Structures are given as C-alpha cells and as structure tokens.
Amino acid sequence: MTGRCHHRRTGEKIRVWLATRPVDFRKGHDGLSAVVQTVLGHDPYSGAVFAFRSRRGDRMKILVWDRTGLVMVYKRLEGGGFQWPRPSDGVIGLSPAQFSALFEGLDWVRCSN
Numbered sequence: 578m579t580g581r582c583h584h585r586r587t588g589e590k591i592r593v594w595l596a597t598r599p600v601d602f603r604k605g606h607d608g609l610s611a612v613v614q615t616v617l618g619h620d621p622y623s624g625a626v627f628a629f630r631s632r633r634g635d636r637m638k639i640l641v642w643d644r645t646g647l648v649m650v651y652k653r654l655e656g657g658g659f660q661w662p663r664p665s666d667g668v669i670g671l672s673p674a675q676f677s678a679l680f681e682g683l684d685w686v687r688c689s690n
Contacts, residue, residue, distance in 0.1 A: 592625040592670065635653060672688065
C-alpha cells in the first residue's frame, strides 16, 4: 500500500454487467471471478460491477474490484423476486440507474440508459 487515497475520477462512468444465467450461489470471490473471466469474457479486476442471479431469482450477488480487493455483496429480496431478464447465454450491460432499480427489486427495463 502506498498510503494514497484511491477515488474514482470525476465523470468516470461505472460499468455494470449482469450475468443472464443463474450461477451456483455457493461460489465465493474466486469462483465468481472465474465466471467473470471464462463465461462473461470480462476482467474481474477492471472496477466494473458484476451482478449474478440465483436460480430462484430472489437473491443477487455482486462482485466488484475496489482497487484494494474484491468486494462481494449478497442480497436476498424479501417478499418477492428481482426483475430479471430472460435467461440467455452471456451478459448484458446496465446503466447505473437500471442497476439501482434492479437492486431495489423494481422494473429496471423502464429506466433510461
């Protein structure tokens, strides 16, 4: 560590990628990082946000590199499920507004890019 503060630069766009197929939720940091690389074709250390869904659709895991380590967030939505796109192979990009709506259990498709 250099002791310097690491911040996102002003105006730096946050990239959000959503895996369209459910993943095994037993996977942790390393397992999801491998999915990002081998299945989604992205670099897990890029600073982008990667979101993964459970089979039932009521749970989400998020993986992001914050320049000091991999951060994993696990959310279980109470009283329903997230609004997921149809499962297909690959990944789709979301705007920060769409990701915020998805994270809150709202219809993210209605949000503008």
